Amino acid sequence: MIKSMFRLGIVLALFASGACVALAVVYNITGPVIKTQEERALNAALKDIFPESDGFSDITKELSSSDPKIQILSAYAMTKGGSLVGVAIKATGPSYSSNAILLSGINMDGTIKQVRVLQISDTPGLGANAANPGYYVDKAKKITFIGQFEGKKVTDPFRVKEDVQAITASTITSRSLTAIVKVSAEAASAYISRKGGAK
Amino acid sequence: MKRSTAVFLQGLVIENPLAIIMIGLCSALAVTTSVANGIGMSLAMTFVIVASEFIISLFRKLIPESVRIPIFIIIIAAFTTMVDLVMKAYFPELSKAMGVFIPLIVVNCIIMGRVEAFASKESVPHAVLDALGMGLGYTWVLIGMSVVRELLGNGTILGIQVLPETYQPILFFVLPPGGFLVFALFISLNLFLKKKWLESPLGCPDPEGGK
Numbered sequence: 042m043i044k045s046m047f048r049l050g051i052v053l054a055l056f057a058s059g060a061c062v063a064l065a066v067v068y069n070i071t072g073p074v075i076k077t078q079e080e081r082a083l084n085a086a087l088k089d090i091f092p093e094s095d096g097f098s099d100i101t102k103e104l105s106s107s108d109p110k111i112q113i114l115s116a117y118a119m120t121k122g123g124s125l126v127g128v129a130i131k132a133t134g135p136s137y138s139s140n141a142i143l144l145s146g147i148n149m150d151g152t153i154k155q156v157r158v159l160q161i162s163d164t165p166g167l168g169a170n171a172a173n174p175g176y177y178v179d180k181a182k183k184i185t186f187i188g189q190f191e192g193k194k195v196t197d198p199f200r201v202k203e204d205v206q207a208i209t210a211s212t213i214t215s216r217s218l219t220a221i222v223k224v225s226a227e228a229a230s231a232y233i234s235r236k237g238g239a240k
Numbered sequence: 241m242k243r244s245t246a247v248f249l250q251g252l253v254i255e256n257p258l259a260i261i262m263i264g265l266c267s268a269l270a271v272t273t274s275v276a277n278g279i280g281m282s283l284a285m286t287f288v289i290v291a292s293e294f295i296i297s298l299f300r301k302l303i304p305e306s307v308r309i310p311i312f313i314i315i316i317a318a319f320t321t322m323v324d325l326v327m328k329a330y331f332p333e334l335s336k337a338m339g340v341f342i343p344l345i346v347v348n349c350i351i352m353g354r355v356e357a358f359a360s361k362e363s364v365p366h367a368v369l370d371a372l373g374m375g376l377g378y379t380w381v382l383i384g385m386s387v388v389r390e391l392l393g394n395g396t397i398l399g400i401q402v403l404p405e406t407y408q409p410i411l412f413f414v415l416p417p418g419g420f421l422v423f424a425l426f427i428s429l430n431l432f433l434k435k436k437w438l439e440s441p442l443g444c445p446d447p448e449g450g451k
Contacts, residue, residue: 056303
């Protein structure tokens with residue numbers, strides 16, 4: 042009995058080690074590619090939101106989230122010729138199926154410059170429409186869900202179905218994303234006013 | 241008909257994993273909201289089932305009966321993780337869209353079922369043919385369903401507007417109840433094909449030991 046348990050354990054361990062070795066090989070090949078992919082996506086997104094800026098510095102440690110459920114993953118002070126032109130914040134919070142990651146750019150005057158969806162795994166065709174550039178919450182004006190935040194003031198109420206239009210049949214996604222944008226904007230404008238920007 | 245051909249053809253219609261055996265449905269219903277997802281999921285799933293059946297059939301004499309399930313899961317999980325990593329590295333957009341369903345291939349009943357019922361008892365070539373048949377059977381139903389759902393529910397195919405702009409998308413087809421309806425239609429279609437197939441001269445009698 043003991044002997045057979047021992048034997049089974051060894052067989053299981055052998056198979057597990059074989060699988061581990063195979064995975065380690067694949068991971069070592071794909072790991073750097075995944076990392077550069079992510080970095081490239083972040084750089085492109087930052088450049089996209091603040092095309093006028095020529096540099097950025099990491100200010101993640103200087104910001105804090107006002108909502109325990111929403112986490113600020115990283116924050117960048119966008120600069121042009123050494124002076125601050127805005128703040129970009131990558132934040133994550135729970136959405137309908139799992140966490141969503143948004144990148145929000147905030148202007149020096151406390152308005153939102155742009156919001157990008159970096160990751161969302163909600164229902165395709167519904168919540169995932171938040172990231173769909175062809176899905177409009179306002180069909181007449183061709184405004185996307187995240188597009189509607191453009192120019193919005195940090196001090197606005199940010200209430201879904203009041204000053205924020207929801208994605209059809211995806212109230213939970215709409216609410217979660219709105220909350221992430223709001224928390225990011227608040228943290229960014231707190232940083233901006235500390236640095237002597239407009240209120 | 242040769243047994244190997246019969247083994248391969250089984251999975252397409254007569255024993256279609258989705259429409260006849262009816263396993264692995266959760267992810268099938270969840271990802272078929274867009275054609276791109278349907279293609280991505282069926283490719284990933286076909287790769288994992290072929291690779292797993294191959295390896296398990298190859299080592300079937302070395303796998304002790306009493307710990308076979310953990311070993312199957314280790315092997316399936318390893319291949320699934322590989323697919324996940326490769327997709328993240330080379331197809332980041334697709335990987336983003338598929339979200340949690342790629343890691344969930346690990347617990348896809350089709351793979352577990354075929355590995356347990358077939359690959360663990362059969363020779364390598366037959367196991368691979370069975371996996372290919374099952375994978376293709378899964379693929380055609382999945383892509384078919386996603387074409388119907390994306391077309392009616394969103395007016396597009398692969399994100400390209402196919403129906404005129406004035407078409408008001410029937411959101412119902414993208415929602416879960418629409419998934420069930422479309423799936424039911426594919427079950428009937430498959431039953432019809434199965435009947436035709438068995439009546440035709442091509443109709444293969446159930447290859448015994450085919451399971």
